[in-house]
Amino acid sequence: MSSFFRRLYLGSISPPLVVKEHDALRIGLLGASNIAPEAVILPARSHPEVIIYCVAARDRNRANIYAKKHNIPVVHDTYDDVINDPSISCVYLALPNSHHFEWALRALKAGKHVLLEKPSTSNAIEAKKLFDHPLVTACDAPxxxxxxxxxxxxxxQTFLDLIHNDPSAGPIKNVYSQSFMPKGNFPDNDIRFKYSLAGGCLMDFAAYNISHVRQMLDDPHPRVQSVVFRTHEHSSTTSPVEGENPEQVDEAVSASYISQTGAIGHVVADMNSRGGWPLLPRSWTQNWPSIGWPKCTAELEEKLIDDHTTHGEKHLVQRVVTLYNHIFPHVYHCITIEDKHIIRLGSEDLRSWVERKNVKAYTWPGDSEDCHGMEWWTTYRYQLEEFVNRIKARHGNGLWISREDSISQMEVIDETYRKGDLKLRPTSTFDIDDGLKE
Known part of the structure; x- marks a missing residue:
């Protein structure tokens, strides 16, 4: 229990403040967002090569309050002032989804490295334009x-290794990813529920689940089989803003996918979860907030084990691996491995038994000069480490999210919307050349 509180305190409450190097990267924040403290401000405290230098918001007063709260030395009037500030080399972009495409391009045009909140853009059209733009593909691009x-x-990464590379891992059969946020956590006027801002569960909460399934299936572009959405209009108690199209905004999704090998992936996500309380009448609890463990599960096919103790018999193992708390594993996680062993002669199973064990991985195994980390490092701190390594042209641990991966992610999201008969999120009309002539 003490290690849990230590991780929580050092990772998410008060990371140690280290001395900054003379050539530390200075980051500007586009937007006074709720996610930035956890995503970059706190992780930067413990990174000797990162300084959070400036911020801008639509409301200057809000930016001032935000900067004072988070000890950010400079407040700019506009987003343009941030990206054109010669003192910074990087931008953290956590504006509404609908603004990602435009401001990522503007920042790249200004020569700034960009840490771009997911989803990268509003749809696949924008993703292709962004990641295929010469500002991104040039050899000397930010x-x-x-x-x-x-x-x-x-x-x-340990979870993926256990299902893809472990000696007991057979081919993938079924995978599943779920996430729930209790009803009321996000107000009805939250940007996540605004179509014009590219809101929706797939564009926020479920983006993680789709990313999980794509990796578990080891297929960047699985085909959508079925989709059921619950749209925001069914639960909203306030009058929708004109033009917001609440009937097009998904607040929950259940979808299935099939990989090129025939493996099946399932996604269940709800960012307004309610009901489902056991032992109580549904009529009482159908609107009560509810929650469930965020988890990923992979069921594998049988794998033949090289076992010299058997005589004419086959020793097979069928594995099921579950990762609990896939989004914030730094707070707490548990990887459960269940291996069912089968001794088979011909078509007859002679005997079987199940072996179970739990695994946790807060740091990288062994000693490697390329794989740095502390037990209390958050997912965001590990991410920041590799972002800086890439800027500094260091190899790091080799983990990265490629342009192809980001494009495929948005293509799968778009195809899920189409299959579920919802509109794609609106495409920006911004043109980088025209936009910068204004």
Whole structure:
């Protein structure tokens, strides 16, 4: 229990403040966002090569209050002032989804490296335009990273290794990812529920689940089989803003996918979860907030084990691996491994038994000069480490999210919307050349 509180305190409450190097990267924040403290401000405290230098928001007064609260030395009047500030080399972009495409391009045009909150853009059209733009593909282009932070944590990579590379791991059969946020956590006027700002569960909460399934299936572009959405209009108690199209905003999704090998992936996500309380009448609890463990599960096919103790018999193992708390494994996580062993002669199973064990991975195994980390490092701190390594042209641990990966992610999201008969999120009309002539 003491290690839990230590991780929580050092990682998410008060990370140690280290002495900054003379050539530390200075980051400007676009937007006084709720996510920035956890995503970059706190992680930067313990990184000797990162300084959070400036911020701008739509409301200057809000930016001033935000800067004072988080000890940010400079407040700018506009986003343009941030990206054109010669004192910074990087931008953290956590504006509403609908603004990602435009301001990522503007920042890249200004020569700034960009840490871009997920999802990278509003849809696949924008993703292709962004990641295929010469500002990104040029050999001397600034670094652009879509911030799927969980992928940089040892727990997630250990989980993937157990289902893809372990000697007992057979081919993938079924995978599943779920996430729930209790009803009322986000108000009805939250940007997540605004179509014009590219809101929706797939564009926020479920983006993680789709990312999980794509990796577990080891297929960047699985085909959508079925989709059921619950849209925000069904639960909203306030009058929608004109033009917001609440009937097009998904607050929950259940979807299935099939990989090129025939493996099946399932996604269940709800960012307004309610009901489902056991032992109580549904009529009482159908609108009560509810929650469930965020988890990923992979069920594998049988794998033949090289076992010299058997005589004419086959020793097979069928594995099921579950990662609990896939989004924030730095707070707490547990990887459960269940291996069912089968001794088979011909078509007859002679005997079987199950072996279970739990695994945790807060740091990288062994000693490696390329894989740094502390037990209390958050997913965001691990991500920041690799972002800086890439800017500094260091190899690091080799983890990265490629442009192809980011494009495929948005393509799968778009195809899920189409299959579920919802509109794609609106495409920006911004043109980088025209926009910068204004």
């Amino acid at each position: 670094v652009l990273l879509e911030a799927f932070h969980y992928r940089f944590h040892p727990a997630w």
